[in-house]
Amino acid sequence: MDSAPARVSHEPAGEAQQTITVGIADDNAVVRMGIAGLLATTPDIEVVGEVGDGAAAIALVRSRRPTVMLLDVRMPRQDGVSAAAEIAASTNVLMLTYSESSEVVTAAVRAGAKGYLVHGHFTEVELVNAVRMAARGTGTFSAAALSALSDPRPAAQVMAERFGLSEREAEVMTMIAAGTTNAGIASALFISEKTVKNHINRIFAKLHVSHRSQAISLWLTGR
Structure with missing residues (x-):
């Protein structure tokens, strides 16, 4: 694996x-x-x-009360970050995922995750130690996750640069990711809904997606 997590106890x-x-x-x-x-x-x-989505993870925590809950980010029915927000008071959450998006890492930490490991950036021994540390309430973060947390640029700016979005397009995409409707975006930015739709068409083309849900998932997770 290419990078060792920070603060791993052996x-x-x-x-x-x-x-x-x-x-x-x-x-x-x-x-x-x-x-x-x-x-x-x-x-x-x-x-x-073992479960395959965020809603089932919440049910598992409520029924089995595990000491540590390992959560992926992108899952059907409910994502790992929102699930973490619901269960962090009941268990020690350790994110275990492929996403290195600064926005996702930050959101997970704010949701109460004790640590964040990125696949490909830890060894088997380090994973076991991360679980032990999470059980003690101590956080473990892959170097990739720490890098995302330390990036001084806003997450939207990072994503805009990655996909070549203009400042206005990034603004529109951020509002889309927040669940704002086209009418709400038009009202907030003092533009017409037709202009909003034109921005969205250009954004989708740059992100290489065809649906709103795909765009939101890519914007929030980087994948």
Whole structure:
């Protein structure tokens, strides 16, 4: 893996240490299986449930009360960030995802996530240690996530530069991502709805998407 997470402890689990119960939420069954298989080899960690979306993750936390809940960001029915906001008071949330978007990382931390690991930027040992640290309420962040958090530019500016959006287009896209209707955008920016639609057509072309939901997902997660 190319970058080691910050603040990873490599201390072994003590013999008297309580079992850490873990829930896994990821819409990719292969990823869930791999994580569960890895954690199953660790004596002090027990996987108590696996689910494929954010809504099911919330239900799992309420029914099984895992010590740590691993959450992907992009999942059907409910995304990992909004799920984190609902369960962070009940469990220690550790984001485990592919998204390096500064906006997503920041939103996850604000939602109460204890840590944020980016696939491809940690080893198996580091994942196990991150789970142990999350159980103690200590955060672990992949270098990629820390970089996103430390980027001094607003997330919208980063995304606008990535896709070549103009300042106005970035403004419109930010409002779309916030759930604002075309009429609401027109009113807020003092432009006509026809102009808003023209902006949206250009934005979709630059993002290479055809639907509003696709544009929002790409804008918020970078994928």
